Amino acid sequence: MARRPGLSVRLKLTLSYTGFVMLAGVLLLAAMGVFLLAYQQLGRETLGVVISPPGRELIRAFAPAAVAVLLFLLVFGLSGGWFLAGRMLAPLNRITAATRTAATGSLSHRIRLPGRNDEFRELADAFDTMLAQLEALVAEQQRFAANASHELRTPLTVMQTLLDVARSDRGHDPAELVERLHVVNARAIELTEALLLLSRADQRSFTPEETDLSLLAEEAAETLLPLAEKRGVSLETAGEVAPASGSPALLLQMTTNLLHNAIVHNVPDGGTVRLTTSAGAGSAWLTVENTGEPLAPELIATLAEPFRRGTGRIRTDQAGVGLGLAIVRSIVRAHDGTLALEPRDGGGLRVTVRLPS
Structure with missing residues:
Protein backbone atom coordinates (compact mmCIF):
# COMPACT_ATOMS: atom_id res chain seq x y z
CA MET A 1 0.00 0.00 0.00
CA LEU A 107 12.27 -18.45 7.52
CA SER A 108 15.21 -19.84 9.48
CA HIS A 109 16.13 -16.46 11.01
CA ARG A 110 15.09 -15.83 14.63
CA ILE A 111 15.10 -12.60 16.64
CA ARG A 112 15.92 -14.16 20.03
CA LEU A 113 15.58 -10.82 21.80
CA PRO A 114 17.54 -10.87 25.11
CA GLY A 115 16.57 -9.30 28.39
CA ARG A 116 13.63 -9.51 30.74
CA ASN A 117 10.06 -9.86 29.61
CA ASP A 118 8.22 -6.77 28.33
CA GLU A 119 5.93 -5.85 25.44
CA PHE A 120 8.70 -5.87 22.83
CA ARG A 121 10.07 -9.21 23.99
CA GLU A 122 6.60 -10.73 23.96
CA LEU A 123 6.21 -9.49 20.40
CA ALA A 124 9.63 -10.88 19.44
CA ASP A 125 8.88 -14.27 21.03
CA ALA A 126 5.52 -14.43 19.28
CA PHE A 127 7.19 -13.57 15.99
CA ASP A 128 9.84 -16.28 16.52
CA THR A 129 7.08 -18.81 17.24
CA MET A 130 5.25 -17.76 14.09
CA LEU A 131 8.43 -18.13 12.02
CA ALA A 132 9.04 -21.61 13.44
CA GLN A 133 5.50 -22.68 12.60
CA LEU A 134 5.73 -21.20 9.12
CA GLU A 135 9.06 -22.91 8.51
CA ALA A 136 7.64 -26.27 9.59
CA LEU A 137 4.51 -25.72 7.49
CA VAL A 138 6.48 -24.77 4.37
CA ALA A 139 8.77 -27.78 4.82
CA GLU A 140 5.73 -30.02 5.21
CA GLN A 141 4.09 -28.56 2.11
CA GLN A 142 7.28 -29.05 0.11
CA ARG A 143 7.51 -32.68 1.19
CA PHE A 144 3.84 -33.12 0.39
CA ALA A 145 4.22 -31.62 -3.08
CA ALA A 146 7.25 -33.83 -3.82
CA ASN A 147 5.49 -36.96 -2.59
CA ALA A 148 2.27 -36.11 -4.42
CA SER A 149 4.19 -35.57 -7.65
CA HIS A 150 5.93 -38.91 -7.17
CA GLU A 151 2.69 -40.74 -6.39
CA LEU A 152 0.84 -39.16 -9.33
CA ARG A 153 3.71 -39.82 -11.70
CA THR A 154 3.81 -43.53 -10.85
CA PRO A 155 0.41 -44.54 -12.32
CA LEU A 156 0.94 -42.28 -15.32
CA THR A 157 4.32 -43.90 -15.98
CA VAL A 158 2.80 -47.37 -15.65
CA MET A 159 0.03 -46.51 -18.09
CA GLN A 160 2.55 -45.09 -20.55
CA THR A 161 4.63 -48.28 -20.28
CA LEU A 162 1.58 -50.47 -20.85
CA LEU A 163 0.59 -48.47 -23.91
CA ASP A 164 4.14 -48.58 -25.33
CA VAL A 165 4.26 -52.36 -24.87
CA ALA A 166 0.84 -52.81 -26.47
CA ARG A 167 1.82 -50.65 -29.44
CA SER A 168 5.02 -52.60 -30.05
CA ASP A 169 3.42 -56.02 -29.47
CA ARG A 170 0.50 -56.39 -31.87
CA GLY A 171 -0.31 -59.86 -30.56
CA HIS A 172 -0.89 -58.65 -26.99
CA ASP A 173 -4.28 -59.48 -25.48
CA PRO A 174 -6.34 -56.22 -25.50
CA ALA A 175 -8.56 -57.43 -22.64
CA GLU A 176 -5.58 -57.85 -20.34
CA LEU A 177 -4.30 -54.40 -21.29
CA VAL A 178 -7.69 -52.82 -20.61
CA GLU A 179 -7.93 -54.54 -17.23
CA ARG A 180 -4.46 -53.41 -16.14
CA LEU A 181 -5.13 -49.87 -17.38
CA HIS A 182 -8.39 -49.87 -15.44
CA VAL A 183 -6.60 -50.81 -12.22
CA VAL A 184 -3.89 -48.19 -12.66
CA ASN A 185 -6.42 -45.51 -13.61
CA ALA A 186 -8.56 -46.35 -10.58
CA ARG A 187 -5.52 -45.83 -8.37
CA ALA A 188 -4.85 -42.44 -9.97
CA ILE A 189 -8.48 -41.41 -9.42
CA GLU A 190 -8.35 -42.61 -5.81
CA LEU A 191 -5.22 -40.58 -5.18
CA THR A 192 -6.67 -37.46 -6.82
CA GLU A 193 -9.87 -37.70 -4.76
CA ALA A 194 -7.82 -38.10 -1.60
CA LEU A 195 -5.80 -34.99 -2.44
CA LEU A 196 -9.00 -33.00 -3.06
CA LEU A 197 -10.45 -34.19 0.24
CA LEU A 198 -7.26 -33.22 2.03
CA SER A 199 -7.38 -29.75 0.47
CA ARG A 200 -11.03 -29.34 1.43
CA ALA A 201 -10.29 -30.24 5.04
CA ASP A 202 -7.35 -27.82 5.21
CA GLN A 203 -9.47 -24.96 3.87
CA ARG A 204 -12.33 -25.60 6.35
CA SER A 205 -14.82 -25.14 3.54
CA PHE A 206 -17.79 -26.61 5.39
CA THR A 207 -20.74 -25.51 7.51
CA PRO A 208 -20.63 -26.91 11.08
CA GLU A 209 -23.56 -29.08 12.09
CA GLU A 210 -24.43 -31.02 15.21
CA THR A 211 -23.48 -34.67 14.80
CA ASP A 212 -22.97 -37.79 16.91
CA LEU A 213 -19.67 -39.66 16.65
CA SER A 214 -21.27 -42.89 17.88
CA LEU A 215 -23.64 -42.94 14.89
CA LEU A 216 -20.76 -42.24 12.52
CA ALA A 217 -18.79 -45.09 14.11
CA GLU A 218 -21.67 -47.51 13.54
CA GLU A 219 -22.06 -46.39 9.93
CA ALA A 220 -18.35 -46.77 9.22
CA ALA A 221 -18.34 -50.22 10.83
CA GLU A 222 -21.26 -51.37 8.68
CA THR A 223 -19.55 -50.06 5.55
CA LEU A 224 -16.23 -51.78 6.22
CA LEU A 225 -17.63 -55.00 7.68
CA PRO A 226 -17.17 -56.93 4.38
CA LEU A 227 -13.52 -55.90 4.22
CA ALA A 228 -13.00 -56.95 7.84
CA GLU A 229 -14.61 -60.34 7.22
CA LYS A 230 -12.50 -60.83 4.10
CA ARG A 231 -9.31 -60.25 6.10
CA GLY A 232 -10.45 -62.25 9.12
CA VAL A 233 -10.67 -59.22 11.43
CA SER A 234 -13.43 -58.85 14.01
CA LEU A 235 -14.98 -55.45 14.65
CA GLU A 236 -16.14 -54.30 18.08
CA THR A 237 -18.04 -51.06 18.57
CA ALA A 238 -19.02 -49.68 21.96
CA GLY A 239 -19.47 -46.42 23.77
CA GLU A 240 -21.96 -43.69 24.45
CA VAL A 241 -23.43 -40.77 22.60
CA ALA A 242 -20.63 -38.36 21.65
CA PRO A 243 -22.04 -35.08 20.29
CA ALA A 244 -19.69 -32.89 18.26
CA SER A 245 -19.99 -29.89 15.96
CA GLY A 246 -18.59 -30.06 12.45
CA SER A 247 -19.05 -31.49 8.99
CA PRO A 248 -20.82 -34.87 9.15
CA ALA A 249 -19.30 -35.89 5.79
CA LEU A 250 -15.74 -35.07 6.86
CA LEU A 251 -16.18 -36.65 10.29
CA LEU A 252 -17.55 -39.79 8.65
CA GLN A 253 -14.55 -39.82 6.31
CA MET A 254 -12.28 -39.43 9.34
CA THR A 255 -13.92 -42.38 11.12
CA THR A 256 -13.88 -44.51 7.98
CA ASN A 257 -10.20 -43.80 7.36
CA LEU A 258 -9.28 -44.73 10.93
CA LEU A 259 -11.30 -47.94 10.78
CA HIS A 260 -9.95 -48.86 7.33
CA ASN A 261 -6.40 -48.25 8.51
CA ALA A 262 -7.00 -50.45 11.58
CA ILE A 263 -8.38 -53.30 9.46
CA VAL A 264 -5.70 -53.24 6.78
CA HIS A 265 -2.73 -52.87 9.13
CA ASN A 266 -3.62 -55.81 11.34
CA VAL A 267 -2.58 -59.43 11.86
CA PRO A 268 -3.41 -61.67 8.85
CA ASP A 269 -6.11 -63.71 10.60
CA GLY A 270 -7.78 -63.45 13.97
CA GLY A 271 -7.13 -59.74 14.41
CA THR A 272 -9.47 -57.39 16.21
CA VAL A 273 -10.46 -53.75 15.93
CA ARG A 274 -12.20 -51.96 18.77
CA LEU A 275 -13.96 -48.66 18.15
CA THR A 276 -15.32 -46.72 21.14
CA THR A 277 -16.87 -43.30 21.67
CA SER A 278 -17.33 -41.22 24.80
CA ALA A 279 -18.13 -37.70 25.92
CA GLY A 280 -17.14 -35.51 28.84
CA ALA A 281 -15.53 -32.25 29.91
CA GLY A 282 -16.92 -30.44 26.88
CA SER A 283 -15.34 -32.87 24.42
CA ALA A 284 -16.28 -35.86 22.29
CA TRP A 285 -13.83 -38.79 22.11
CA LEU A 286 -13.33 -41.41 19.41
CA THR A 287 -10.83 -44.22 19.99
CA VAL A 288 -9.79 -46.88 17.48
CA GLU A 289 -7.54 -49.76 18.61
CA ASN A 290 -6.25 -52.62 16.50
CA THR A 291 -4.01 -55.59 16.98
CA GLY A 292 -0.88 -55.89 14.89
CA GLU A 293 2.87 -55.90 14.94
CA PRO A 294 4.74 -53.85 17.56
CA LEU A 295 5.43 -50.34 16.31
CA ALA A 296 8.44 -48.21 17.18
CA PRO A 297 7.67 -44.77 18.68
CA GLU A 298 9.73 -43.01 15.98
CA LEU A 299 7.60 -44.70 13.30
CA ILE A 300 4.33 -43.76 14.99
CA ALA A 301 5.40 -40.11 15.03
CA THR A 302 5.49 -40.11 11.20
CA LEU A 303 2.36 -42.15 10.40
CA ALA A 304 0.17 -39.05 10.04
CA GLU A 305 2.48 -37.53 7.43
CA PRO A 306 1.24 -37.71 3.82
CA PHE A 307 2.24 -40.82 1.82
CA ARG A 308 3.68 -42.60 4.85
CA ARG A 309 2.59 -46.17 5.52
CA GLY A 310 3.39 -48.38 8.47
CA THR A 311 4.77 -51.04 6.12
CA GLY A 312 6.91 -48.64 4.11
CA ARG A 313 6.15 -47.55 0.57
CA ILE A 314 5.33 -51.05 -0.69
CA ARG A 315 1.68 -51.02 -1.65
CA THR A 316 -0.39 -54.16 -1.11
CA ASP A 317 -4.04 -54.86 -1.71
CA GLN A 318 -6.31 -52.33 0.01
CA ALA A 319 -3.26 -50.50 1.39
CA GLY A 320 -4.56 -47.15 0.16
CA VAL A 321 -2.57 -44.24 -1.19
CA GLY A 322 -0.83 -43.25 2.03
CA LEU A 323 -3.12 -40.33 2.82
CA GLY A 324 -5.50 -41.96 5.29
CA LEU A 325 -4.05 -40.65 8.55
CA ALA A 326 -2.94 -37.40 6.88
CA ILE A 327 -6.57 -36.75 5.95
CA VAL A 328 -7.63 -37.67 9.48
CA ARG A 329 -5.16 -35.18 10.93
CA SER A 330 -6.35 -32.40 8.60
CA ILE A 331 -10.00 -33.09 9.45
CA VAL A 332 -9.23 -33.06 13.17
CA ARG A 333 -7.35 -29.77 12.82
CA ALA A 334 -10.19 -28.26 10.83
CA HIS A 335 -12.52 -29.11 13.73
CA ASP A 336 -10.13 -27.65 16.35
CA GLY A 337 -9.51 -31.10 17.83
CA THR A 338 -6.47 -33.19 18.71
CA LEU A 339 -5.14 -36.46 17.31
CA ALA A 340 -3.03 -38.82 19.42
CA LEU A 341 -1.29 -41.99 18.18
CA GLU A 342 0.31 -44.43 20.59
CA PRO A 343 1.38 -48.10 20.48
CA ARG A 344 -0.73 -50.78 22.14
CA ASP A 345 0.67 -53.24 24.61
CA GLY A 346 1.33 -56.43 22.68
CA GLY A 347 1.38 -54.73 19.27
CA GLY A 348 -0.91 -52.60 17.19
CA LEU A 349 -1.94 -48.98 17.37
CA ARG A 350 -4.32 -46.86 19.44
CA VAL A 351 -5.66 -43.68 17.82
CA THR A 352 -7.58 -41.18 19.95
CA VAL A 353 -9.47 -38.21 18.50
CA ARG A 354 -10.78 -35.43 20.71
CA LEU A 355 -13.26 -32.94 19.30
CA PRO A 356 -14.96 -30.06 21.10
CA SER A 357 -18.61 -30.73 21.81
Whole structure:
Protein backbone atom coordinates (compact mmCIF):
# COMPACT_ATOMS: atom_id res chain seq x y z
CA MET A 1 0.00 0.00 0.00
CA ALA A 2 1.40 3.38 -1.02
CA ARG A 3 1.52 5.86 1.86
CA ARG A 4 2.69 9.45 2.11
CA PRO A 5 5.98 9.91 3.99
CA GLY A 6 5.66 10.93 7.62
CA LEU A 7 7.67 11.45 10.77
CA SER A 8 9.47 8.48 12.23
CA VAL A 9 8.29 6.99 15.49
CA ARG A 10 11.61 7.90 17.08
CA LEU A 11 11.18 11.56 16.12
CA LYS A 12 7.58 11.55 17.35
CA LEU A 13 8.67 10.12 20.70
CA THR A 14 11.50 12.66 20.91
CA LEU A 15 9.13 15.58 20.27
CA SER A 16 6.67 14.14 22.77
CA TYR A 17 9.36 13.82 25.45
CA THR A 18 10.64 17.34 24.70
CA GLY A 19 7.17 18.85 24.77
CA PHE A 20 6.46 17.21 28.10
CA VAL A 21 9.77 18.43 29.57
CA MET A 22 9.15 21.97 28.26
CA LEU A 23 5.61 22.01 29.65
CA ALA A 24 6.87 20.82 33.02
CA GLY A 25 9.60 23.50 32.94
CA VAL A 26 7.15 26.29 32.06
CA LEU A 27 4.79 25.23 34.84
CA LEU A 28 7.66 25.03 37.31
CA LEU A 29 9.01 28.47 36.38
CA ALA A 30 5.53 29.96 36.44
CA ALA A 31 4.99 28.50 39.90
CA MET A 32 8.29 29.96 41.05
CA GLY A 33 7.35 33.39 39.65
CA VAL A 34 3.97 33.33 41.36
CA PHE A 35 5.63 32.22 44.57
CA LEU A 36 8.13 35.13 44.42
CA LEU A 37 5.39 37.67 43.73
CA ALA A 38 3.29 36.29 46.56
CA TYR A 39 6.32 36.32 48.88
CA GLN A 40 7.02 39.95 47.96
CA GLN A 41 3.43 40.96 48.64
CA LEU A 42 3.40 39.08 51.95
CA GLY A 43 6.61 40.80 53.09
CA ARG A 44 5.21 44.20 52.14
CA GLU A 45 2.01 43.65 54.12
CA THR A 46 3.49 42.06 57.24
CA LEU A 47 6.76 43.95 57.65
CA GLY A 48 5.86 47.13 55.92
CA VAL A 49 9.11 47.03 54.05
CA VAL A 50 10.05 46.08 50.54
CA ILE A 51 12.28 43.05 50.70
CA SER A 52 12.37 42.56 46.95
CA PRO A 53 12.06 44.69 43.84
CA PRO A 54 8.63 45.71 42.59
CA GLY A 55 6.72 43.12 40.55
CA ARG A 56 7.70 44.49 37.14
CA GLU A 57 11.36 44.66 38.06
CA LEU A 58 11.15 41.20 39.61
CA ILE A 59 9.85 39.79 36.37
CA ARG A 60 12.61 41.52 34.42
CA ALA A 61 15.21 40.04 36.71
CA PHE A 62 13.66 36.57 36.66
CA ALA A 63 12.89 36.38 32.91
CA PRO A 64 16.49 35.90 31.57
CA ALA A 65 17.11 33.05 34.00
CA ALA A 66 13.79 31.47 33.06
CA VAL A 67 14.58 31.73 29.34
CA ALA A 68 18.01 30.18 29.91
CA VAL A 69 16.46 27.34 31.86
CA LEU A 70 13.87 26.75 29.13
CA LEU A 71 16.56 26.70 26.44
CA PHE A 72 18.53 24.20 28.48
CA LEU A 73 15.43 22.06 28.93
CA LEU A 74 14.75 22.23 25.19
CA VAL A 75 18.25 21.04 24.25
CA PHE A 76 18.27 18.49 27.04
CA GLY A 77 14.82 17.21 26.10
CA LEU A 78 15.68 16.85 22.41
CA SER A 79 19.00 15.11 22.95
CA GLY A 80 17.81 13.00 25.86
CA GLY A 81 14.52 12.14 24.17
CA TRP A 82 16.29 11.15 20.95
CA PHE A 83 18.69 8.90 22.87
CA LEU A 84 15.99 7.33 25.03
CA ALA A 85 13.67 6.79 22.07
CA GLY A 86 16.47 5.08 20.17
CA ARG A 87 17.17 2.77 23.12
CA MET A 88 13.52 1.93 23.56
CA LEU A 89 12.90 1.31 19.85
CA ALA A 90 16.03 -0.77 19.27
CA PRO A 91 14.10 -4.07 19.76
CA LEU A 92 11.54 -2.88 17.24
CA ASN A 93 14.31 -2.32 14.70
CA ARG A 94 15.46 -5.92 15.19
CA ILE A 95 11.91 -7.15 14.71
CA THR A 96 11.58 -5.08 11.54
CA ALA A 97 14.85 -6.46 10.18
CA ALA A 98 13.72 -10.02 10.91
CA THR A 99 10.40 -9.33 9.17
CA ARG A 100 12.16 -8.08 6.06
CA THR A 101 14.42 -11.14 6.11
CA ALA A 102 11.38 -13.41 6.33
CA ALA A 103 9.73 -11.52 3.47
CA THR A 104 12.59 -12.61 1.19
CA GLY A 105 11.69 -16.25 1.84
CA SER A 106 14.23 -17.03 4.57
CA LEU A 107 12.27 -18.45 7.52
CA SER A 108 15.21 -19.84 9.48
CA HIS A 109 16.13 -16.46 11.01
CA ARG A 110 15.09 -15.83 14.63
CA ILE A 111 15.10 -12.60 16.64
CA ARG A 112 15.92 -14.16 20.03
CA LEU A 113 15.58 -10.82 21.80
CA PRO A 114 17.54 -10.87 25.11
CA GLY A 115 16.57 -9.30 28.39
CA ARG A 116 13.63 -9.51 30.74
CA ASN A 117 10.06 -9.86 29.61
CA ASP A 118 8.22 -6.77 28.33
CA GLU A 119 5.93 -5.85 25.44
CA PHE A 120 8.70 -5.87 22.83
CA ARG A 121 10.07 -9.21 23.99
CA GLU A 122 6.60 -10.73 23.96
CA LEU A 123 6.21 -9.49 20.40
CA ALA A 124 9.63 -10.88 19.44
CA ASP A 125 8.88 -14.27 21.03
CA ALA A 126 5.52 -14.43 19.28
CA PHE A 127 7.19 -13.57 15.99
CA ASP A 128 9.84 -16.28 16.52
CA THR A 129 7.08 -18.81 17.24
CA MET A 130 5.25 -17.76 14.09
CA LEU A 131 8.43 -18.13 12.02
CA ALA A 132 9.04 -21.61 13.44
CA GLN A 133 5.50 -22.68 12.60
CA LEU A 134 5.73 -21.20 9.12
CA GLU A 135 9.06 -22.91 8.51
CA ALA A 136 7.64 -26.27 9.59
CA LEU A 137 4.51 -25.72 7.49
CA VAL A 138 6.48 -24.77 4.37
CA ALA A 139 8.77 -27.78 4.82
CA GLU A 140 5.73 -30.02 5.21
CA GLN A 141 4.09 -28.56 2.11
CA GLN A 142 7.28 -29.05 0.11
CA ARG A 143 7.51 -32.68 1.19
CA PHE A 144 3.84 -33.12 0.39
CA ALA A 145 4.22 -31.62 -3.08
CA ALA A 146 7.25 -33.83 -3.82
CA ASN A 147 5.49 -36.96 -2.59
CA ALA A 148 2.27 -36.11 -4.42
CA SER A 149 4.19 -35.57 -7.65
CA HIS A 150 5.93 -38.91 -7.17
CA GLU A 151 2.69 -40.74 -6.39
CA LEU A 152 0.84 -39.16 -9.33
CA ARG A 153 3.71 -39.82 -11.70
CA THR A 154 3.81 -43.53 -10.85
CA PRO A 155 0.41 -44.54 -12.32
CA LEU A 156 0.94 -42.28 -15.32
CA THR A 157 4.32 -43.90 -15.98
CA VAL A 158 2.80 -47.37 -15.65
CA MET A 159 0.03 -46.51 -18.09
CA GLN A 160 2.55 -45.09 -20.55
CA THR A 161 4.63 -48.28 -20.28
CA LEU A 162 1.58 -50.47 -20.85
CA LEU A 163 0.59 -48.47 -23.91
CA ASP A 164 4.14 -48.58 -25.33
CA VAL A 165 4.26 -52.36 -24.87
CA ALA A 166 0.84 -52.81 -26.47
CA ARG A 167 1.82 -50.65 -29.44
CA SER A 168 5.02 -52.60 -30.05
CA ASP A 169 3.42 -56.02 -29.47
CA ARG A 170 0.50 -56.39 -31.87
CA GLY A 171 -0.31 -59.86 -30.56
CA HIS A 172 -0.89 -58.65 -26.99
CA ASP A 173 -4.28 -59.48 -25.48
CA PRO A 174 -6.34 -56.22 -25.50
CA ALA A 175 -8.56 -57.43 -22.64
CA GLU A 176 -5.58 -57.85 -20.34
CA LEU A 177 -4.30 -54.40 -21.29
CA VAL A 178 -7.69 -52.82 -20.61
CA GLU A 179 -7.93 -54.54 -17.23
CA ARG A 180 -4.46 -53.41 -16.14
CA LEU A 181 -5.13 -49.87 -17.38
CA HIS A 182 -8.39 -49.87 -15.44
CA VAL A 183 -6.60 -50.81 -12.22
CA VAL A 184 -3.89 -48.19 -12.66
CA ASN A 185 -6.42 -45.51 -13.61
CA ALA A 186 -8.56 -46.35 -10.58
CA ARG A 187 -5.52 -45.83 -8.37
CA ALA A 188 -4.85 -42.44 -9.97
CA ILE A 189 -8.48 -41.41 -9.42
CA GLU A 190 -8.35 -42.61 -5.81
CA LEU A 191 -5.22 -40.58 -5.18
CA THR A 192 -6.67 -37.46 -6.82
CA GLU A 193 -9.87 -37.70 -4.76
CA ALA A 194 -7.82 -38.10 -1.60
CA LEU A 195 -5.80 -34.99 -2.44
CA LEU A 196 -9.00 -33.00 -3.06
CA LEU A 197 -10.45 -34.19 0.24
CA LEU A 198 -7.26 -33.22 2.03
CA SER A 199 -7.38 -29.75 0.47
CA ARG A 200 -11.03 -29.34 1.43
CA ALA A 201 -10.29 -30.24 5.04
CA ASP A 202 -7.35 -27.82 5.21
CA GLN A 203 -9.47 -24.96 3.87
CA ARG A 204 -12.33 -25.60 6.35
CA SER A 205 -14.82 -25.14 3.54
CA PHE A 206 -17.79 -26.61 5.39
CA THR A 207 -20.74 -25.51 7.51
CA PRO A 208 -20.63 -26.91 11.08
CA GLU A 209 -23.56 -29.08 12.09
CA GLU A 210 -24.43 -31.02 15.21
CA THR A 211 -23.48 -34.67 14.80
CA ASP A 212 -22.97 -37.79 16.91
CA LEU A 213 -19.67 -39.66 16.65
CA SER A 214 -21.27 -42.89 17.88
CA LEU A 215 -23.64 -42.94 14.89
CA LEU A 216 -20.76 -42.24 12.52
CA ALA A 217 -18.79 -45.09 14.11
CA GLU A 218 -21.67 -47.51 13.54
CA GLU A 219 -22.06 -46.39 9.93
CA ALA A 220 -18.35 -46.77 9.22
CA ALA A 221 -18.34 -50.22 10.83
CA GLU A 222 -21.26 -51.37 8.68
CA THR A 223 -19.55 -50.06 5.55
CA LEU A 224 -16.23 -51.78 6.22
CA LEU A 225 -17.63 -55.00 7.68
CA PRO A 226 -17.17 -56.93 4.38
CA LEU A 227 -13.52 -55.90 4.22
CA ALA A 228 -13.00 -56.95 7.84
CA GLU A 229 -14.61 -60.34 7.22
CA LYS A 230 -12.50 -60.83 4.10
CA ARG A 231 -9.31 -60.25 6.10
CA GLY A 232 -10.45 -62.25 9.12
CA VAL A 233 -10.67 -59.22 11.43
CA SER A 234 -13.43 -58.85 14.01
CA LEU A 235 -14.98 -55.45 14.65
CA GLU A 236 -16.14 -54.30 18.08
CA THR A 237 -18.04 -51.06 18.57
CA ALA A 238 -19.02 -49.68 21.96
CA GLY A 239 -19.47 -46.42 23.77
CA GLU A 240 -21.96 -43.69 24.45
CA VAL A 241 -23.43 -40.77 22.60
CA ALA A 242 -20.63 -38.36 21.65
CA PRO A 243 -22.04 -35.08 20.29
CA ALA A 244 -19.69 -32.89 18.26
CA SER A 245 -19.99 -29.89 15.96
CA GLY A 246 -18.59 -30.06 12.45
CA SER A 247 -19.05 -31.49 8.99
CA PRO A 248 -20.82 -34.87 9.15
CA ALA A 249 -19.30 -35.89 5.79
CA LEU A 250 -15.74 -35.07 6.86
CA LEU A 251 -16.18 -36.65 10.29
CA LEU A 252 -17.55 -39.79 8.65
CA GLN A 253 -14.55 -39.82 6.31
CA MET A 254 -12.28 -39.43 9.34
CA THR A 255 -13.92 -42.38 11.12
CA THR A 256 -13.88 -44.51 7.98
CA ASN A 257 -10.20 -43.80 7.36
CA LEU A 258 -9.28 -44.73 10.93
CA LEU A 259 -11.30 -47.94 10.78
CA HIS A 260 -9.95 -48.86 7.33
CA ASN A 261 -6.40 -48.25 8.51
CA ALA A 262 -7.00 -50.45 11.58
CA ILE A 263 -8.38 -53.30 9.46
CA VAL A 264 -5.70 -53.24 6.78
CA HIS A 265 -2.73 -52.87 9.13
CA ASN A 266 -3.62 -55.81 11.34
CA VAL A 267 -2.58 -59.43 11.86
CA PRO A 268 -3.41 -61.67 8.85
CA ASP A 269 -6.11 -63.71 10.60
CA GLY A 270 -7.78 -63.45 13.97
CA GLY A 271 -7.13 -59.74 14.41
CA THR A 272 -9.47 -57.39 16.21
CA VAL A 273 -10.46 -53.75 15.93
CA ARG A 274 -12.20 -51.96 18.77
CA LEU A 275 -13.96 -48.66 18.15
CA THR A 276 -15.32 -46.72 21.14
CA THR A 277 -16.87 -43.30 21.67
CA SER A 278 -17.33 -41.22 24.80
CA ALA A 279 -18.13 -37.70 25.92
CA GLY A 280 -17.14 -35.51 28.84
CA ALA A 281 -15.53 -32.25 29.91
CA GLY A 282 -16.92 -30.44 26.88
CA SER A 283 -15.34 -32.87 24.42
CA ALA A 284 -16.28 -35.86 22.29
CA TRP A 285 -13.83 -38.79 22.11
CA LEU A 286 -13.33 -41.41 19.41
CA THR A 287 -10.83 -44.22 19.99
CA VAL A 288 -9.79 -46.88 17.48
CA GLU A 289 -7.54 -49.76 18.61
CA ASN A 290 -6.25 -52.62 16.50
CA THR A 291 -4.01 -55.59 16.98
CA GLY A 292 -0.88 -55.89 14.89
CA GLU A 293 2.87 -55.90 14.94
CA PRO A 294 4.74 -53.85 17.56
CA LEU A 295 5.43 -50.34 16.31
CA ALA A 296 8.44 -48.21 17.18
CA PRO A 297 7.67 -44.77 18.68
CA GLU A 298 9.73 -43.01 15.98
CA LEU A 299 7.60 -44.70 13.30
CA ILE A 300 4.33 -43.76 14.99
CA ALA A 301 5.40 -40.11 15.03
CA THR A 302 5.49 -40.11 11.20
CA LEU A 303 2.36 -42.15 10.40
CA ALA A 304 0.17 -39.05 10.04
CA GLU A 305 2.48 -37.53 7.43
CA PRO A 306 1.24 -37.71 3.82
CA PHE A 307 2.24 -40.82 1.82
CA ARG A 308 3.68 -42.60 4.85
CA ARG A 309 2.59 -46.17 5.52
CA GLY A 310 3.39 -48.38 8.47
CA THR A 311 4.77 -51.04 6.12
CA GLY A 312 6.91 -48.64 4.11
CA ARG A 313 6.15 -47.55 0.57
CA ILE A 314 5.33 -51.05 -0.69
CA ARG A 315 1.68 -51.02 -1.65
CA THR A 316 -0.39 -54.16 -1.11
CA ASP A 317 -4.04 -54.86 -1.71
CA GLN A 318 -6.31 -52.33 0.01
CA ALA A 319 -3.26 -50.50 1.39
CA GLY A 320 -4.56 -47.15 0.16
CA VAL A 321 -2.57 -44.24 -1.19
CA GLY A 322 -0.83 -43.25 2.03
CA LEU A 323 -3.12 -40.33 2.82
CA GLY A 324 -5.50 -41.96 5.29
CA LEU A 325 -4.05 -40.65 8.55
CA ALA A 326 -2.94 -37.40 6.88
CA ILE A 327 -6.57 -36.75 5.95
CA VAL A 328 -7.63 -37.67 9.48
CA ARG A 329 -5.16 -35.18 10.93
CA SER A 330 -6.35 -32.40 8.60
CA ILE A 331 -10.00 -33.09 9.45
CA VAL A 332 -9.23 -33.06 13.17
CA ARG A 333 -7.35 -29.77 12.82
CA ALA A 334 -10.19 -28.26 10.83
CA HIS A 335 -12.52 -29.11 13.73
CA ASP A 336 -10.13 -27.65 16.35
CA GLY A 337 -9.51 -31.10 17.83
CA THR A 338 -6.47 -33.19 18.71
CA LEU A 339 -5.14 -36.46 17.31
CA ALA A 340 -3.03 -38.82 19.42
CA LEU A 341 -1.29 -41.99 18.18
CA GLU A 342 0.31 -44.43 20.59
CA PRO A 343 1.38 -48.10 20.48
CA ARG A 344 -0.73 -50.78 22.14
CA ASP A 345 0.67 -53.24 24.61
CA GLY A 346 1.33 -56.43 22.68
CA GLY A 347 1.38 -54.73 19.27
CA GLY A 348 -0.91 -52.60 17.19
CA LEU A 349 -1.94 -48.98 17.37
CA ARG A 350 -4.32 -46.86 19.44
CA VAL A 351 -5.66 -43.68 17.82
CA THR A 352 -7.58 -41.18 19.95
CA VAL A 353 -9.47 -38.21 18.50
CA ARG A 354 -10.78 -35.43 20.71
CA LEU A 355 -13.26 -32.94 19.30
CA PRO A 356 -14.96 -30.06 21.10
CA SER A 357 -18.61 -30.73 21.81
